[in-house]
Amino acid sequence: MQHLVRGTAAAFVAMTAACAQTPVTPVTPAKPTVVIVATGGTIAGAGATSANSATYQAAKVPVDKLIAGIPELNNVANVRGEQAFQIASESFTNEKLLQLGKRVSALLKEPGVDGVVVTHGTDTLEETSFFLNLTVHSDKPIVVVGSMRPGTAMSADGMLNLYDAVVLAASPSARGKGVLVSMNDDILSGRDAAKRINIKTGAFGSQWGALGMVVENQAYWFRAPVKRHTMKSEFDIDTLTSLPEVQIVYGSGNMSPAMYDAAAKAGAKAIIHAGTGNGSVPDYAVETLKRIRAGGVHVIRSSRIADGFVIRNSEQPDDKYDWVVAHDLNPQKAKILAALALTKTNSTAELQRMFWEY
């Protein structure tokens, strides 16, 4: 027995000595995989000199060069890039939205992909982020990002915005929160993020506030979206093939009601009235809109005011006229939801339900 114990102790000493000589391989957790789908915009822009912060060409730099310019991304995730388009975002069309949405959906179905970042021009970033939020059925993070200054400018903002977007897309904490917008350290909901100034780096905001912030490779959360999105949405990018025409008519003093007729004549199935104040309609335009609704085109009252929300049956008797209100969605967001809603229904009550729920 004593011999055995002695033998065991000797073996232990020998083993410990052997271990001390064997180099220890650290066990590192597998890095998440993030795909950056690039569409152009200022984040891929280039100016003639470093002083050109506002005069430059958007959509010039390819995605691989953007990724190579931020070696720190390698510490966060395995990152690969895809060039979907190379355009300024004012040139987005329904076809491009559908194409982008289908690609994002397909990527997120790959088991090896943990999150997707979409780089985008800031002009219509709010439309694309809302569209993806309404149509892509995945709880993996989808982060839309842009910049206000090209990468060639002094104090360019694209590098940190893109780094933060990858941090978010790689973060399990971002799952199930709908499409996110990463701009100027803020995490915003793709549903209500909007471009609110055309010149500063702090261009994006939401009247309901940011969801959180990214600081030094870490996402900090303070709020969560309550409206239906992604997994809980009744709209599905994988089955969509086209979107009906929806147009916006802008309200102002002395506006011309002929604009509504022009939109209907151009094939609009719904007209978003970007009304003054509470989505108000001038007394001399009411009959035109009633006639247009009687002709089968939906009338959706939004507001040209950035904040607040349109109250149903207040400025106008919506029930009586069979009109819809856009709730807190700005006209361009209302346009996206209206187009999707019309792929499902032609009922005013159903359209209004969707505007309350999304």
Ligand code: GLU
């Ligand atoms: N108008 C261009 C675009 O939306 C540049 C604006 C920007 O990206 O900030 O792509």
